[in-house]
Amino acid sequence: MDPSAGPELLDRARRRHARAEDEYDRSPETKAVLEAMFADAAEALAAGHHPDEVEAWFGLAQVRRYQKGRRDDTLAAFDRALAASPEHRGVWDAYLEYVTYSISVDSLLALTERLPSALRPEYLHWLVSVADGRDRWGGMPAADGARYRVELLGLLTRLGDQESLGWFLSETGLTEERTGSHTRAVDILRDAMRTGYPSVKAVDRLTIRLVKDGEWDEAAQALTAVLAKPITSDSTREKLTKRLARCRKLLASSQPKAADLPEPEIETNEAEVDLPPAPLPAARSLVAGQNTPIAVGVWTVVVSWRDPAGKFDVDASALLLADTGKIRSDADFVFYNQRVTPDRTVIHHGEQTIGLGDEVHEQITIDLAALPASVTRVVIAASIDQGDFSSVDGLRLRADRCAGSSESLDIAGPVSFPLHRLGVERAILLAEVYRRNGGWRIRAIGQGYADGLAGIARDFGVHV
Known part of the structure; x- marks a missing residue:
């Protein structure tokens, strides 16, 4: 068929669509009109997928609501169009209009996954409105909608x-x-911040809560991040800018002035005054995949990186695994x-700064002797909030046995x-760190995750 015939067929489909809408409730001939419209629209769609024929797809979707008998043919036609133009918004508009009518929760989840990643953020609000019963067709039952929301979180992760x-x-x-716990809301909005893509309104509400709770530093970081992105509303940008200035003022006022600080008491030990600080003992350096035996006892694991400007928020974590390769709880x-x-x-001691802010580390202690027999491995991970590791310099793991451990020093x-x-x-x-032949060994891994700590948690059975 000549593709140039597409626009003419499209116009005919539009006219018949309008006539069908006028006559649907009062004319016995409506069925014939709709059948004719379907035939014309199908011909138009076959005519080379002319850009102007997107409306014909929409007309076809409308027809299918009356002509359920051809649903399989309709879906097959949509599949052909999506295969030809996988990111065509017009085709997706028509397809979603059609398939979200009386859709099941499993089909809605499959549809969410099928959406191209470039379009999914744009259409997700539509799919959630279907699950919540806020679309014009009444949505799905409340229980199914709640299930979609729960499973959507895991799917997107x-x-x-x-x-x-x-x-x-x-x-x-x-x-x-609006409807539940403010504490829970703040936790969820913090999770939104960690993705790097919170909505402006979410940052607005989160920072209001943080300022009220005295978390001025966290509020300032969130506001700085969102103000670095385009904000369409000038009034919103002005409001958030003023709030950031207020946070910085509150932070400055909370720092004690030098004149208000007490004079430090300096204790001098003449016998030690000329001695340099004791250096850390030399460590055996591993490469990815390499392992070495370590002694039973209490070990300190330090994850460190260089951050003179304070730009990176790196977090260390540990997972205690059973022989299944998953956490027990x-x-x-x-x-x-x-x-x-x-x-x-296993204890996480938080973040510390070494020297004048050049190197930062987080420290975790592991008591190998006291670990339950059901724990066969302890995995150490690092994750970064807001960004990725491409700009982080000097990331390193170091494990030292704590003083006082009784095991022989030859493998400590x-x-x-x-x-x-x-x-x-x-x-x-x-x-x-893993059990082997009655002892313990440590292996360097170096495996990366593009989806962050959530990906690691998922792989090891953590409920996120």
Whole structure:
């Protein structure tokens, strides 16, 4: 068929569509009109996918609501069009109009996954409105809608779609603030911030709460991040800019002035005054995949990086794994929000700055002797909030046995694992400490995750 005939057929389809809408409720001939419209639209669609024929797709979707008998043919036609133009917004508009009518929750999840990543953030609000019953067709039952929301979080995390995840967490947090717990809302909005794609409204509401709670530093960081992006509303930008200035003023006023500080008491030991600080013992350096035996005892694992400008927020974490390769429960995930296991065998000591701010580290202690027999491995990971590791310099893991451990020193020497040439990973498995033949070994890993800490948590069975 000559593609040039497409526009003429399209005009005919439009006219018949308008006539069908006028006559549907009162004319017995409507069915014939709709059938004719379907035939014309199908011919137009076959005519080379002319850009102007997008409206014919929409007309075809409308026809299918009356002609259920040809649903399979209609879906096949949509599949052909999407295969030819996988990111064509017009075709997706028509397709979503058609398939979201009386859709099941499983089909809605499959549709969400099928959407191209470039278009998913744009259409996600539509799909969520279907799940919530806010579309014009009445949506799906409440229980199915709730299930879609729960499973959508895991789906977007698995897909690594941070932009869609940021929008969804933003909307979920805002809804929670209106209808539920403010504490829970703040936690969800913080998760939205960590994706790097929170909505402006989410940052607005989050920072209002943070300022009220005295978390001025966190509020300032969130405001700085969102103000670096385009904001269409000048009044909103002005409001957020003023709030940032207020946060900085509050932070400045909370710092004690030098004149108000007490004079430090200096104790001098004449016998030690000329001695330099004791250097750290030399560590055995590992490369990815290499392992070495270590002694039983209490070990300090330090994850460090250089950050003279204070630009990076790197977080260390530990996962206690059973022989299944998964955690036994969520209590086995030690990170910034859960810093100690119930039995205190693994403790996260937070972030510290070394010297004048050039090197920063986070420290975790592991008591190998006290670990339950059901724990066969402890995995150490690092993740970064807002960005990736491509710009982080000097990332390194070092493990030292604490003083006082009773095991023989011949296998207790410190171990280090420097990481080089990092890319766009947002989380990295650094190393694992594991049981072998009645003892313990440490292995350097260096495996990256583009979807951040959520990807690591998912792989090891943490409920996120």
